Every structure is written in structure tokens, then in C-alpha cells.
Amino acid sequence: NAGVMQNPRHLVRRRGQEARLRCSPVKGHSHVYWYRQLPEEGLKFMVYLQKENIIDESGMPKERFSAEFPKEGPSILRIQQVVRGDSAAYFCASSATGGLDTQYFGPGTRLTVL
């Protein structure tokens, strides 16, 4: 009964490179949420996706960030042309249904931009 899985756990990129973060939800869950935790800050909501749909991306930076949750495979958070300010822990959560359903969190991906 695997929980939410994220990979890689640690990712190092140089400025200007692309970062791709993957999230496999709990088996049977079709709702995925991405949160970002900047150093010394609380977790901030970024985006909410269902299979093949972005429901709410109000927390996503306007540029360079995108997310998808295809019909098959994991959800992907993509950051293009990374900058040092993107260094953070990125957490994925999943739920069986949307709304007020309990969200289960993965271990996070720690992105370091050199």
C-alpha cells in the first residue's frame, strides 16, 4: 500500500537549466496538489490537478512553471530556466476525491539551484 512517491528526492540544477519533478499519487487517487516550501517559510499551495486537467493554478508563478497530470503516468512539475530563488522543497499531495478530502503528502523533492 504505497503512499505518495516523489522523485527525485534531491535535484541539483545550474541556473538556466530545467527541473522536472515527478509525483506518483496513492494508488487510486486521481487528485494531485503541489506545494512549495521556501527556506524558513511555510508550505504554499501551487497547483491542483485532476487527471488531464488543471483545476486551480492560482499559486503557480506566472512564468517558467508548469504542471501536468496525464492520463497515464505521474504528475510532473516543470520549472524552466531555473534561478536561485527556485531552491526549495516541493511537496506533492494526493486525495481520492477533491474538495475537503484528506490530502496525503509525499516526502518531497529538494531542489538546489547553483
Place this chain on the structure above:
Amino acid sequence: KQEVTQIPAALSVPEGENLVLNCSFTDSAIYNLQWFRQDPGKGLTSLLLIQSSQREQTSGRLNASLDKSSGRSTLYIAASQPGDSATYLCAVRDSGYALNFGKGTSLLVTP
């Protein structure tokens, strides 16, 4: 916009002490409040979830209370142990599906 504040930011206590962590939120129209534990380099572990209609929840040595009208919650840890050392996060769910997190309280329990 919901703002969640946790005090203190850090706390160090000797083993065996009872302690209280505080969480406050600005908008009392919430659906639920959840306390998480975060260990270094690890994900979040849900400890307790209190629905807006509830006043408290208990699990083992943990007790969380909720006073929605005053915008406050407390997490009480009885007989603290070194294994309780972690960061404790408070998260509020209001009108949507996004959880609103505080910055956390970093707890160190010394033997």
C-alpha cells in the same frame, strides 16, 4: 486571505515535560484544521485533524483543541520524549482545497 501563525518558532524542553504549541488563523470560517509533523528531509505526517464542528481531538499523548471563534488552536504534547523532536506544522482548510500552512514550530526534546 487566510494567514496562519505559529508560536513559538522554536522550543527546547527537557524530556518528560508537558508542552503546548500554538496556532492562530485570521479567518474563522474554516472547514478543518490539521496538525502535521515534519522530520528533517522527510515528508509530512498527519497527527490530528479537527473538523470545524469539533472542539478537540486526541491521539495517544497528543491533544489538539480548536477555538474557531477566536481563531486559535493548540497542540498539547504530554510527557515529551526525544523522539518527539521535529517541526510541527499547523494547516487550515477554509473555502477551498488548498491547505494554508503556518511556518511551524521546531521542537527539540533533550534527554
